[in-house]
Amino acid sequence: MSAGPIEYAPENDVVVAAPSRTMGRLAGLLAAAVVLALMVGMSLAIGARNIPLADVFSSLLMPQQTADSETIFALRMPRTLLGLLAGVGFALSGALMQALTRNPLADPGILGINAGAAFAMVVAIGIFGIVYPLSLIWFSFAGTGLAAVAVYAAAMGGRSGATPLRLTLAGVAIGSVLRGLTSALIFLDPNTFDHMLNWEVGSLAIAGYDSLIVTAPFIALGAVIGLIAAPALTVIALGDDQARALGAGLAGTRAMVVVAVMLLTGAATAAAGPLGFIGLMVPYAARWIAGNDQRWIFAYTLVLAPILLLGADIIGRLSMRPAEIQVGIVTAFVGAPVLIWLVRSRKVSAL
Secondary structure, X not given: OOOOOOOOOHHHOOOOOOHHHHHHHHHHHHHHHXXXXXXXXXXXXXXXXXXXXXXXXXXXXXXXXXXXXXXXXXXXXXXXXXXXXXXXXXHHHHHHHHHHXXXXXXXXXXXOHHHHHHHHHHHHHHOOOOOOHHHHHHHHHHHHHHHHHHHHHHHOOOOOOOOHHHHHXXXXXXXXXXXXXXXXXXXXXXXXXXXXXXXXXXXXXXXXHHHHHHHHXXXXXXXXXXXXXXXXXXXXXXXXXXXXXXXXXXXXXXXXXXXXXXXXXXXXXXXXXXXXXXXXXXXXXHHHXXXXXXXXXXXXXXXXXXXXXXXXXXXXXXXXXXXXXXXXXXXXXXXXXXXXXXXXXXXXXXX
8 A cells, every 4th residue: 555645554654764754854843833933923913903023022022011912912812822722622633533543534523523512512501501611611522522422323333334434424414413403502592602603613713811721731631642642543553453463552542542532622622613624634734744653643733733723813814804704614615625635536435
């Protein structure tokens, strides 16, 4: 099998890379980090009223009691930090799912997992009257887990079992039902859910520091668990039999991945809404750049995901100034053609 960008058999990719390959990957990662730093600066500078980058850096180094400084720290800083956290949450969970299932179409949005988190949060608000972020996030975790179980159970029917294609179809179907129920609950009681209309689409403009403080530890913990599982996932990509022969702990690795995906997707959805396609596009780009070693894929994912999400948010701000387009609409506009291209590709069609 060739080492194409969306294949999972790394027999043509050396796990212990040659020095030249490692240096190339490090150089690419450094370049991506520079782009991310620039994107953070642009996110703090661009809005209904632009602030020069020099003034942004000056405010960060020496905060002052000025209108620009207030705009940066009160409005744009939490939005930018949420872009960093949510990008990592959605993209790394997608990379973990793709590595574990060997399914290049696995994504929290496509498989309906973040739709489950969104539905559980709406139920918590509408039925139980819960509005505090630290309480809501637990409902998000529960919805994530239940949606994952439902998708896997639906895909298991038939002789072939839960193939990548069946998982994708089941996820699309269950996710559509859950999104429909979520929208129905929101519009049945618009007064209760008025503040959630932007959240349901997916937005970075709804974050405050309280929400970030609640969300950040869970995303950080999920990222740590996922990175710990990365070496074993590289071996598992060879197939279950070879992974056992090489001493990989399949059950333990799968349990770690499930926990990490629940933490990452649940926390990111609770903070930014059910953003789609981030977990599909970013791991694919990381694999195209870095090869099939999951350690490098995850490293690139951690940097590329915030670049994509902050870039989409900036595009949304510039598109209809002084109004803006929510970032979830921008990512869907970009991600849908990518999904169609992947589905039509010969390698995915053979799944």
